[in-house]
Amino acid sequence: MQQPLISVIVPCYNQSIYMDECLQSVLDQTYQNWECIMVNDGSPDHTEEVALQWTEKDTRFIYLKKENGGLSSARNAGIEVAKGEWILPLDCDDKIGSHYLELASAQFDKDYTVIYCEAEFFGDKEGKWELPIYEYNRILINNLIFCSGLFKKQDWITVGGYDINLKYGREDWDFWLCILNSNSNVFKLDYCGFYYRRKSDSMDVELNINNEKKIYSENYVFIKHLSKYLIYNDNAIENYNLLSMKLDELRTLSRIINKNLITRSLFKLIKFLS
Known part of the structure; x- marks a missing residue:
């Protein structure tokens, strides 16, 4: 049976120095039926140069360039052209574990709205990301799922995508609230498949300041x-x-x-x- 196509969406803005590490983690996946759409959100650095090198390395890497519109806008642009049934957003300064897509795909035939995993910090801060247990009543208070969870493109279409008005942060939380309800099933893999680069100018750090x-x-x-x-x-x-x-x-x-x-x-x- 043909493996479902997973579209990995990588928004890029002024962080080309991290792109190789991020994209290598996609290339290293044990699951092979993926495409990776790199979205240059009007970046002033060497994003285009780096991205084009990856399109030459593997045809599953796809390059898209647009005017700057913010993170939500860049994700939406990538998902719009994505061919996959399942979507995985991945910021270009983060990375994923090599078995993430394979383990997630084993759950695709079940009735899950979101599939995610254990996570760790790296960069300025290291160690396990202690994520609270998901409950619908609790995600209304605080975001319990990081940005790089897998969801169906059809759900993205149904809710109209990521909200471009949320330019300062919390766009991930808003999106989860859009596609989830009290009857939704969410699955967390017992596997550390997401690595979040913590640095002084990370969006969540800036928002708290x-x-x-x-x-x-x-x-x-x-x-x-x-x-x-x-x-x-x-x-x-x-x-x-x-x-x-x-x-x-x-x-x-x-x-x-x-x-x-x-x-x-x-x-x-x-x-x-x-």
Whole structure:
């Protein structure tokens, strides 16, 4: 039986010095039916030069260039042209274990929405990434799954892709909340297949330092998925900065999201905040 095609999506912006290590980890996969789409998001460094060397090395590497639009935009551009049934996002400064795709593919015939694995830090910080056990009620509070989990392209199509308004971070968390619900099945491999490069300018580090961006991003996610919070975890309100927002800021954020959020749930929350 033909192995399902897995499309690995590698957004690249100003981190060409890490690309070889990342792409080598894709080439080293024991699972062979993959394509790797490298998306140059208007990078000013040597991203194109490095990427083209990999397309010459193996035809499964595909190069795509676009104007700068941010991480979500770059992922969306790569997934748009991807031919695989399953998608694996992989940032160009990270890497994956050689058996990740093979072990994940063994679960494709089961009813899983997301498949991921154990993870480790490397770079400025080393050691195991202690990930909490996945529960739907808990992922509403904090992201429990790193960006490099596998999901079906059809689910990406259904929810409209990654949200390009989340340019400061939390786009992975938002995407998981978009494709998951209380009935979704999520599987975590007992295998360390993801290596996250921790450095001083990592997006999650910067977001925790810049409180304004952190508040914006988390409140954006909260309002966008408000109906889920009020149904499954209405106590989550206490975990967000939303209580400190002015009502006009709340309404402005809801308009930016542009998801028809002025519903009874939003009115209920505005009344609560009043």
